[in-house]
Amino acid sequence: MSRSVALGGDPAARHALLVAPSFPSFRLLDMGRGRKLEAYGDYIVDRPEEQAMGSPRLTRAEWEAADAVFDGDAEDKAGRWRLRTEPFESFPMRWNDLGFLGRFTAFRHMGVFPEQAAHWTWIEQRLKAIKGRRPRVLNLFAYTGVASLVAARAGADVTHVDASKKAIGWARENQVEAGLGDAPIRWIMDDAVKFVQREARRNSRYDMVLLDPPKFGRGPNGETWNLFDDLPAHLADCIACLSDDADSLILTAYAIRASFLALDDLARPLLEARGGHVQSGELAIPIADGRLLSTSLYTRWSRT
Ligand SMILES: C[S@@+](CC[C@H](N)C(=O)[O-])C[C@H]1O[C@@H](n2cnc3c(N)ncnc32)[C@H](O)[C@@H]1O
Structure with a gap:
């Protein structure tokens, strides 16, 4: 269960920090001096992290014991992994008994964004x-597609774009790893903007929309x-694709120079027009020593 910390007074926690719970396949171990040390499955991973401006708490020896170190710092530039083990394609991970694969990708990512666990619980x-x-x-x-698999396991028909x-x-490999091979998931390779415009024209409606656009x-x-240019119209189109009795929508944004208040300012009026509740804030990952690493901004809406 994720922890939610209200960021200031009423009304009804309009803004909240969502702290994603660690899970056995993922833990944030330490951060500092522009790096973070994490455990993914059986691997200890050392990656760049702009938000880590403080000092690391673990020893140099503990950092140097990492199985994989990513060199290269820009979020959108390819870099290089230094692996202590033989290079390999992927490795198994689990969240709440849902299996999927972790990976060492060229853009430093691990094939999963563990802070999304705060949303996965809610989606389920x-x-x-x-x-x-x-x-x-x-x-x-x-x-x-971890969120697609969480939704499919919870009984939904999923359209993954x-x-x-x-x-x-x-x-699709994750679908097999999760043992959800027969689950009703449509896998669609398309431009999200065009797809949603087409769905709106076709009168295709959804109970829940998840969107997690990059910068x-x-x-x-x-x-x-380009998030700053394209999100306003795209979000409006996504909201148009919600059915009359739709349940919820989650918007997440990573690595952008904006406050969650900017997302809130964009999304709140559009969503509140449908009634229900809107909450905006940041997603954060905890370290066992009590510190928190902020990873992204979110706004989420629910009918009830
Ligand atoms: C930040 S990742 C999303 C993380 C994901 N929601 C999760 O929790 O695992 C951004 C994704 O957007 C995709 N993408 C980028 N531009 C796109 C576009 N115009 N239409 C559809 N997908 C796009 C990328 O291929 C990438 O997989």
Whole structure:
């Protein structure tokens, strides 16, 4: 269960820090001097982290025992892994008995964003509470699909959209790893913006929409995505794809120079027009010593 810390007075925790719980396959061990030390599955990983401005608490020897170190610092530039072990493609991870694969990718990512666990719990609880119909979930910029699998396991029909053929391939491998091979998931390689516009025109509606756009991206046909320019219209289109009795929407944004208040300012009026509750804030990952690492901004809406 994630911890939620209200960031200031009423009304009804409009803003909250969501602290994602660690899980056996993932722990943040330490951070400092622009790096973070994490445990993914059986591997200790040392990666750059701009937010880690303080001092590390573990010893140099503990950092040097890492199995994998990523060199290269810019978030959107490829870098290089130094692995102590033989290079390998992927390794098993689990969250709440859901299996998926961790990976050492060229852009320093690990094939999963563990802070999203704060949302996974919420997605699962909300979908299970929908009675009398099979919920439809749209997952945009969906990457390796852990949220798609969480939703499918909770009983939803899932539409998973990502521009990257590689990411869709990894997501399908995760489906097998999760033992959800027969789950109703549509895997769609498309530009999220175009896909949502088409769904709106086709009158295709969803109970839950998840969108996790990067700062910059490209659709499969070279369509450009720039969060600051494109999010306002895209979010409005996503909201148009919610059914009349839709349950929820989660917007997350990574590595952008903006406050969560900017997301809130954009999303709140659009979502509050539908009634229900809107909450915005940051996602954070805890270290056992009590410190927190902020990773991203979010706004989420629920009907109840
Ligand atoms: C930050 S990742 C999303 C992380 C994911 N939600 C998770 O929790 O695992 C961004 C993803 O957006 C995809 N992407 C970038 N531009 C896109 C576009 N125009 N349309 C669809 N997907 C896009 C990338 O291929 C990448 O997989």
